[in-house]
Amino acid sequence: MRVGVFGATGAVGKELVQVLGDRRYPVTELRLFASTRSAGTRIKTPFGEKTIEVYDPAKPPRLDLALLAVSGDWSKAHAKELVAAGAVVVDNSSAFRLDDSVPLVVPEVNAEAAKGARLIANPNCTTAILAVALAPLHREFGLKRVIVSTYQAASGAGAEGMEELETGLKEVLLNGGTAKNNVFRHPLPMNLIPHIDSFQPNGYTREEMKVTWETRKIMGLPDLLVSCTAVRVPTLRAHAEAATIETVKPITPGAARAALANAPGVKLVDDVENALYPMPLTASGRYDVEAGRIRQSLVFGDHGIDFFVVGDQLLKGAALNAVQIAEALPV
Numbered sequence: 001m002r003v004g005v006f007g008a009t010g011a012v013g014k015e016l017v018q019v020l021g022d023r024r025y026p027v028t029e030l031r032l033f034a035s036t037r038s039a040g041t042r043i044k045t046p047f048g049e050k051t052i053e054v055y056d057p058a059k060p061p062r063l064d065l066a067l068l069a070v071s072g073d074w075s076k077a078h079a080k081e082l083v084a085a086g087a088v089v090v091d092n093s094s095a096f097r098l099d100d101s102v103p104l105v106v107p108e109v110n111a112e113a114a115k116g117a118r119l120i121a122n123p124n125c126t127t128a129i130l131a132v133a134l135a136p137l138h139r140e141f142g143l144k145r146v147i148v149s150t151y152q153a154a155s156g157a158g159a160e161g162m163e164e165l166e167t168g169l170k171e172v173l174l175n176g177g178t179a180k181n182n183v184f185r186h187p188l189p190m191n192l193i194p195h196i197d198s199f200q201p202n203g204y205t206r207e208e209m210k211v212t213w214e215t216r217k218i219m220g221l222p223d224l225l226v227s228c229t230a231v232r233v234p235t236l237r238a239h240a241e242a243a244t245i246e247t248v249k250p251i252t253p254g255a256a257r258a259a260l261a262n263a264p265g266v267k268l269v270d271d272v273e274n275a276l277y278p279m280p281l282t283a284s285g286r287y288d289v290e291a292g293r294i295r296q297s298l299v300f301g302d303h304g305i306d307f308f309v310v311g312d313q314l315l316k317g318a319a320l321n322a323v324q325i326a327e328a329l330p331v
């Protein structure tokens with residue numbers, strides 16, 4: 001397969017190249033595209049050393065697969081050109097996610113939606129991580145309502161976000177200074193920020209509404225009630241989420257554990273006696289979404305549970321999901 005990675009020098013782009021190598025995706029030719037700032041840079045990949053190219057819209061490359069880790073504006077301008085030039089495009093931005101003609105895919109949940117599509121949207125990271133755990137629970141118990149609070153890592157704001165957190169932590173901890181902030185709205189070290197993306201007229205942020213809109217689309221449940229509070233926390237690359245669900249059928253913690261233990265993409269980590277539960281420390285760099293802290297909901301009684309999930313934002317929340325979509329496509 002001739003594969004192009006667009007935005008190859010960013011945090012998600014670098015993971016895309018790595019995941020293609022780790023999963024032995026059948027790459028016959030790999031081309032890496034980024035902005036003019038990185039043009040000509042040689043970088044080592046699992047497929048040998050490659051030179052960063054700048055995309056020329058007048059001459060779209062001939063690719064079988066294009067993985068886009070670029071801005072929504074870039075995707076809107078160029079994704080369809082790449083399709084017209086023969087590629088199947090998996091786009092990581094929000095440009096097409098809510099477009100009825102574009103499938104929004106988490107392969108463990110709705111792989112079949114990608115069938116025959118030439119342009120496929122990769123979901124918002126928080127949503128993809130949550131959907132992997134919600135799907136098996138929905139299959140067995142039916143979902144009625146989902147209430148979720150997130151604890152989102154600096155990586156969600158890209159390499160610059162990670163760098164700002166690391167630099168700020170050093171400044172505060174080693175020099176006793178004050179952390180500067182350009183990427184985040186407030187300094188992140190020793191803080192958390194209940195504000196990701198722009199506020200909407202209804203008081204939710206766009207990040208929070210993405211969880212509602214995209215969960216509904218991926219799960220094929222247009223009326224599912226989903227409410228999210230999205231919070232940036234000073235962790236590096238795994239997003240954590242506390243969820244409460246109300247179910248159609250009765251549910252017990254034991255039955256929920258059994259459903260999650262057998263679900264693809266989920267690792268059950270739920271042994272509170274031994275203080276084992278999902279954490280960014282253990283989920284970072286891993287493919288599986290950790291699920292645990294499962295308990296009967298005090299609010300919804302025998303029709304609800306509370307649980308906690310953590311997934312690597314750059315992997316299941318981005319690059320891994322995109323490569324899994326590509327793997328699910330007919331070659």
Ligand code: HSE
Pocket residue numbers: 123124125126152153155156157196207
């Ligand atoms: N918007 C997410 C975040 C990352 O800021 O954490 C990408 O889905």
